[in-house]
Amino acid sequence: MKIAVMGMGVAGSYLMARLKNSEHEVVGYERMPIERHDSICAWGTIKEELTNFCKKTGRNFDDFLIHDGKQMHVKMNDDVKFDIGLKGLCTYNKLGLIKDFIKDSKIIYGEAPRLEELEKEYDMIVDCTGFNRSYLPKMEQDFYLPTYEYKVEYENGVPYDDFYIEPFPGMSGYFWYFPLGDNYAHIGAGDYNKNHIKATAAFLKKHGGKVVATKGRPINMHDFKAYEKAIEKHYSVYAKVFNFVRAKIHNDFNFLKALPDFIAIFRYMKKNEDRFGMHIKIGDLLKVAKA
């Protein structure tokens, strides 16, 4: 088969690596020119998950690891501060891994052909264009958070030794500080109520640092009801998380009403600590829920 993989983000590049030695003829497309090909992301991930993905392509994730997290410092808007012990949450050289996944493949940079043109040439077209969904129908009930992010260089020492987050009132979003080794960090925020740029600018003003890159783009958050019908069992907990966050954002949150969902979310996260890369304690979740 002749396959076009559209978009060289982490999904498209991983697919290219998996299809590398298949019997298919595979061509990757990236709309950005090679010198501006980037990964708009804070580069945080879960070590075990990425280790497994890398293994499947004959790569060692440790070659791309930047910061192996120990504690995530949390500051709630009611000034409650606490640390969450981490077990796998880390940052990695995401762009480096993407480029490595595709280094031996045919990639056409700086082009985003129309679907009709692609259909003439390829048997299969895979849309890996992320938020853009350039070749897929638009989501009917889309829900997304606007984000803003800087990559910052700290010549005189970093302000935090590990991950740091500040959830916004009503859980409408959060500010993040993701360490990138000795001198760098990604700082950014996403907020339904659009305070993300203000929060990022305030952190920069307070802690200094030189901005070396500015990135901003919305993040999708899906209403999992539609997925639930098809794969109800697997995704049912995410629908609970969505309802929880939505009630918070819309000021329609009642803890007693949300208690069954809260317990279900806690039990799911506790059981899947390795998947979330952190130690899950009910006390920590309560602080987050109450803020």
Ligand SMILES: Cc1cc2nc3c(=O)[nH]c(=O)nc-3n(C[C@H](O)[C@H](O)[C@H](O)COP(=O)(O)OP(=O)(O)OC[C@H]3O[C@@H](n4cnc5c(N)ncnc54)[C@H](O)[C@@H]3O)c2cc1C
């Ligand atoms: C500010 C910010 C911070 C984030 N931080 C994290 C984090 O720390 N950890 C995490 O796991 N997730 C994070 N995310 C989410 C993460 O970036 C996405 O989930 C992830 O990038 C999705 O990967 P993808 O390969 O599907 O799409 P993308 O990474 O968006 O890649 C899509 C690619 O397709 C290209 N493209 C678009 N249209 C076309 C077209 N028509 N033809 C050809 N190419 C096209 C784009 O240029 C891009 O290279 C963050 C998102 C944002 C916005």
